[in-house]
Amino acid sequence: MAVLALSLRQGRISAPFRWLGAEILRFVPVVLLSTLITFGITALAPDDTAAQIAGQGGTPAQIAAINHRLGLDRSFPDRYASWLWHALHGNLGVSYFTQIPVTASIEQRFPVDLSIALFALLFSVVGGVVGGLLAATHPGGLLDRSITALGSIALAIPEFWLAILLVIFLAVKIRLFPATGYVTTSSSLVDWARHLVLASVTLAAPVAAVIARQLRISTLNELDENYVTGVLVRGFSGRRILFKHVLRNSAAPAVATIGISMPSLLGGAVIAETVFALPGVGQLAIDSAQAHDIPVIQGILLVTIGVVLLSNLTVDALLGWLRPGVRRS
Amino acid sequence: MSLLGRALPTAYLRLAAGVVVFMFALAAFGGLIAPRNPLAQGAGDAFAGSSWAHPLGTDFLGRDTLSRLITGARPSLLSAAVAVAIGLLGGAIPGMASVFLARRVEYVLMRAVDALMTIPPIIFAIAVVAGFGNGLDQAVIAIGILLVPRFFRIVRAETLTFASAQYVEAATLLGASKTDVLRRHVWRKVLPTLAVISASTMGYAVLGISGLAFLGLGELAPAASWGSMLSTDLTYLYQAPWAAIWPGLAIFVTVWALNALSDSVHRGAPLSGRAAAVEPASPEEEEELTERARVPQYV
Numbered sequence: 219m220a221v222l223a224l225s226l227r228q229g230r231i232s233a234p235f236r237w238l239g240a241e242i243l244r245f246v247p248v249v250l251l252s253t254l255i256t257f258g259i260t261a262l263a264p265d266d267t268a269a270q271i272a273g274q275g276g277t278p279a280q281i282a283a284i285n286h287r288l289g290l291d292r293s294f295p296d297r298y299a300s301w302l303w304h305a306l307h308g309n310l311g312v313s314y315f316t317q318i319p320v321t322a323s324i325e326q327r328f329p330v331d332l333s334i335a336l337f338a339l340l341f342s343v344v345g346g347v348v349g350g351l352l353a354a355t356h357p358g359g360l361l362d363r364s365i366t367a368l369g370s371i372a373l374a375i376p377e378f379w380l381a382i383l384l385v386i387f388l389a390v391k392i393r394l395f396p397a398t399g400y401v402t403t404s405s406s407l408v409d410w411a412r413h414l415v416l417a418s419v420t421l422a423a424p425v426a427a428v429i430a431r432q433l434r435i436s437t438l439n440e441l442d443e444n445y446v447t448g449v450l451v452r453g454f455s456g457r458r459i460l461f462k463h464v465l466r467n468s469a470a471p472a473v474a475t476i477g478i479s480m481p482s483l484l485g486g487a488v489i490a491e492t493v494f495a496l497p498g499v500g501q502l503a504i505d506s507a508q509a510h511d512i513p514v515i516q517g518i519l520l521v522t523i524g525v526v527l528l529s530n531l532t533v534d535a536l537l538g539w540l541r542p543g544v545r546r547s
Numbered sequence: 548m549s550l551l552g553r554a555l556p557t558a559y560l561r562l563a564a565g566v567v568v569f570m571f572a573l574a575a576f577g578g579l580i581a582p583r584n585p586l587a588q589g590a591g592d593a594f595a596g597s598s599w600a601h602p603l604g605t606d607f608l609g610r611d612t613l614s615r616l617i618t619g620a621r622p623s624l625l626s627a628a629v630a631v632a633i634g635l636l637g638g639a640i641p642g643m644a645s646v647f648l649a650r651r652v653e654y655v656l657m658r659a660v661d662a663l664m665t666i667p668p669i670i671f672a673i674a675v676v677a678g679f680g681n682g683l684d685q686a687v688i689a690i691g692i693l694l695v696p697r698f699f700r701i702v703r704a705e706t707l708t709f710a711s712a713q714y715v716e717a718a719t720l721l722g723a724s725k726t727d728v729l730r731r732h733v734w735r736k737v738l739p740t741l742a743v744i745s746a747s748t749m750g751y752a753v754l755g756i757s758g759l760a761f762l763g764l765g766e767l768a769p770a771a772s773w774g775s776m777l778s779t780d781l782t783y784l785y786q787a788p789w790a791a792i793w794p795g796l797a798i799f800v801t802v803w804a805l806n807a808l809s810d811s812v813h814r815g816a817p818l819s820g821r822a823a824a825v826e827p828a829s830p831e832e833e834e835e836l837t838e839r840a841r842v843p844q845y846v
Contacts, residue, residue, distance in 0.1 A: 244661070248662045248665065252662035252665050255662060255666065256666075256674070259674055259678050260674055260677060262678070370803065370807065370810070371799075371803070373802075373806055374750065374799050374803035374806055375799050376802075378777065379777060379795030379798065382777070382791045382795070383791075386791070478664070481665060484667040484670070485667035488669045489758055489761065500670075504762060504764070507673045507674070507676045507677035507681075507764075508681070510677060511677075512677065515673065519666070519667075522667045526665045526667065527665055
């Protein structure tokens with residue numbers, strides 16, 4: 219790390235690698251800290267798991283033996299280091315109670331949440347970009363004001379309530395979408411998507427609102443720039459200018475929003491899956507929390523944080539491509 | 548123009564302020580004005596529709612929905628306020644200090660905030676409950692911790708702007724210490740912004756805590772909070788589809804009003820003369836500041 223930092227400062231590394239190096243410098247401590255938080259809040263908590271496993275007739279010796287088997291008698295740094303080491307090798311331990319490997323449970327359920335989050339991302343980008351651009355190209359008009367109003371509604375609406383409303387209207391009343399349940403991709407791709415649409419729309423609403431807001435403001439600012447008048451005077455069509463020049467410059471804040479929204483989308487998927495009875499990690503997490511099944515919770519937190527970090531890296535790369543001038547280095 | 552007229556120039560803002568005052572009044576005095584006992588189970592008339600005795604009907608145990616809504620205001624708002632206070636203390640103070648501390652400390656603080664921002668809120672709250680047991684305290688603390696980055700980043704950005712002002716430079720040259728600068732020049736100017744962020748963050752906290760209650764975490768039965776009411780309504784969605792409207796509406800209206808108030812300040816309609824004095828370094832920076840604050844961090 220120190221060597222990397224030093225060579226970056228001295229400019230001994232060429233540009234693309236310098237960017238990568240800077241990202242690593244920023245990400246490694248974040249990864250360490252977020253895993254430490256993950257492990258810490260669950261591992262430092264008062265733990266009577268061994269007594270629970272031993273049952274009512276458990277003798278102190280049995281409890282001590284279980285503690286030893288689970289590694290709970292070791293020091294905190296020791297436990298954290300070995301947990302992280304195993305996690306990096308794809309081993310998240312086994313559930314205290316079912317003995318099922320945590321990775322197996324997560325592998326089975328996490329695709330559901332990931333699909334919800336990705337669908338939601340898609341909907342929020344489409345909705346946000348269309349809304350933001352429409353509002354920016356008709357400033358002050360009825361369309362602009364309606365989009366702004368819709369946005370402030372979307373930001374204040376509790377998503378689980380929106381989900382319930384959608385179920386009442388689109389699933390129970392007119393049966394456009396299935397209210398609950400899940401089908402795997404292998405049986406029918408269309409059915410799979412139909413079962414995820416309502417959940418994803420629910421999660422997408424507030425994110426779309428923020429993207430639309432960001433894009434509206436930055437596009438309006440960008441349209442005021444002199445170069446826009448310049449190309450307009452030269453006779454290029456408004457549409458071409460908007461998509462070819464303006465959008466590239468004004469997209470950055472909206473793209474940054476997507477990165478910041480990823481944790482809420484993944485967290486929201488947990489709520490959405492409750493409303494729509496989808497078999498994701500959320501129910502597993504809640505059940506494990508009630509049973510005090512720590513390895514499962516730790517695994518779920520770690521995997522979701524990993525996805526967030528990956529999407530942050532992608533967004534950073536995208537931002538660097540959009541605005542080479544302000545690339546972090 | 549009257550003071551009220553200046554503070555709230557449009558009907559829209561007056562409505563928002565009215566809603567906020569009303570909801571806080573419910574939270575303070577709701578127990579006194581609720582027409583019925585929110586926990587009393589009137590056996591026999593479960594899922595009753597609207598009537599004189601029960602204007603908003605009853606729930607699955609025959610409890611009066613209106614009374615439950617009114618008394619639900621306190622747990623919903625009070626817990627959100629505590630979460631905001633945790634975020635404020637945990638975020639604003641380190642945020643301000645980070646500008647003046649050694650670079651190493653600053654670096655660690657910033658990475659810690661980055662790390663907090665990667666954690667999906669609901670799952671974090673579930674993990675806290677797993678470790679420390681289910682209860683309102685645990686839920687509130689979890690949400691509060693996740694509000695820290697929001698306060699940290701905005702307060703830090705503001706502090707950076709103020710701390711690089713020329714009069715601060717002059718004061719430093721005249722021998723003012725870091726604490727003097729912080730106390731006299733920065734703290735007071737950050738305060739209005741802090742009030743504004745607190746309002747919008749309060750909205751998110753309401754959403755977050757009711758989201759947790761919806762999952763059965765935090766506020767526990769039989770006490771009514773808006774989120775837990777929605778959760779039971781969901782169970783009986785097919786018997787009484789309209790019951791779910793009311794608690795959701797209460798949350799929505801409250802969050803909308805809080806957002807509207809804080810947005811109005813961002814848009815340049817100052818709540819007070821002092822708020823107007825906060826000038827961002829550049830329009831871009833202001834956008835970034837305000838929009839970052841708006842990113843939905845709840846659930």
